[in-house]
Amino acid sequence: MPKGYSQQTPVYSQYILNGFLMNPAVAGAEGYSAFNLTAREQWVGFQDGPATYALSFQTRLLRESHISRAKNVKRNSKSPFSGGHVGLGGYIFNHRNGAVDRTGIRITYAYHLELNESQLSFGLSMVGYQYRIDKERISLEFPDDDALFNNLDQSVFIPDADVGVYYTSRTIWAGFSVDQLLESSLKFGGDGYDMLTMSRNYHLMGGYDFLVTNEYTITPSTHLKIAENGKVQADISGKFYYKQMFWGGLTYRTGNTLVVGAGLSVDRLVFGYAFDIGLNSIMKSSYGTHEFTFIAKLGDHTRRLRWLTR
Numbered sequence: 306m307p308k309g310y311s312q313q314t315p316v317y318s319q320y321i322l323n324g325f326l327m328n329p330a331v332a333g334a335e336g337y338s339a340f341n342l343t344a345r346e347q348w349v350g351f352q353d354g355p356a357t358y359a360l361s362f363q364t365r366l367l368r369e370s371h372i373s374r375a376k377n378v379k380r381n382s383k384s385p386f387s388g389g390h391v392g393l394g395g396y397i398f399n400h401r402n403g404a405v406d407r408t409g410i411r412i413t414y415a416y417h418l419e420l421n422e423s424q425l426s427f428g429l430s431m432v433g434y435q436y437r438i439d440k441e442r443i444s445l446e447f448p449d450d451d452a453l454f455n456n457l458d459q460s461v462f463i464p465d466a467d468v469g470v471y472y473t474s475r476t477i478w479a480g481f482s483v484d485q486l487l488e489s490s491l492k493f494g495g496d497g498y499d500m501l502t503m504s505r506n507y508h509l510m511g512g513y514d515f516l517v518t519n520e521y522t523i524t525p526s527t528h529l530k531i532a533e534n535g536k537v538q539a540d541i542s543g544k545f546y547y548k549q550m551f552w553g554g555l556t557y558r559t560g561n562t563l564v565v566g567a568g569l570s571v572d573r574l575v576f577g578y579a580f581d582i583g584l585n586s587i588m589k590s591s592y593g594t595h596e597f598t599f600i601a602k603l604g605d606h607t608r609r610l611r612w613l614t615r
Contacts, residue, residue, distance in 0.1 A: 329428030333365035333392020409434025
């Protein structure tokens with residue numbers, strides 16, 4: 306039987322704004338509670354083009370009240386140690402790619418260790434997701450030939466796990482994570498539909514904050530995604546922050562993609578936008594890829610969410 310290869314997990318262009326989507330160790334690493342909503346529409350203009358929607362929540366179980374005073378769009382470079390070491394997170398998502406829908410939930414436990422003026426974090430996530438094939442989106446050469454669906458289960462449930470480690474200090478942040486750790490099998494049915502495997506993906510992220518002045522910061526960063534088969538996708542980014550409230554940046558992604566991004570903060574609300582431009586013939590038929598991110602940061606844990614206090 307012929308074999309086909311394709312991307313199994315979604316791509317996020319604004320990985321700096323919410324690294325928790327790719328690394329479970331980030332849950333609670335910055336000390337505050339945060340809700341994040343991400344919507345990504347890929348190759349707008351193509352019918353049934355890939356789309357990803359994600360809603361996540363993360364928090365830190367603190368022993369003392371901690372008020373988030375970081376009213377900016379960049380990460381909080383000061384480690385907010387308040388006696389608590391445990392971080393928790395949750396993440397629900399839907400990834401649509403043509404006739405295939407992937408809907409799932411991830412529950413995360415993280416543990417954070419204080420190292421002088423830096424922090425080392427470990428995270429583990431239990432993941433469950435449903436794969437569903439919508440046969441209404443499949444066009445057959447001969448409409449009456451439905452043999453394709455005779456031995457096909459149109460929906461399967463898959464358990465899996467993710468693991469990660471994350472280091473952060475006042476100027477440096479870096480993380481390594483592995484998703485689809487168990488390499489679960491997708492058993493959609495009989496012969497020919499039981500050989501699909503969810504391969505591991507390895508993520509390596511890192512960046513450095515250059516404090517030019519009290520108002521200006523430049524942050525180069527990178528994200529390497531390595532598939533189990535050795536394929537590598539790299540994002541090389543540069544972002545410019547003004548007064549820690551506004552930012553703009555450029556990213557080059559291997560495969561001839563340029564990403565232009567911008568963001569701003571209003572009180573504890575953060576808004577981000579990224580536009581992916583394919584530097585190839587696909588742009589002749591597409592309006593590019595659009596990604597929107599919204600983050601709401603909660604400040605005082607003990608006053609707003611008393612159940613977080615030990």
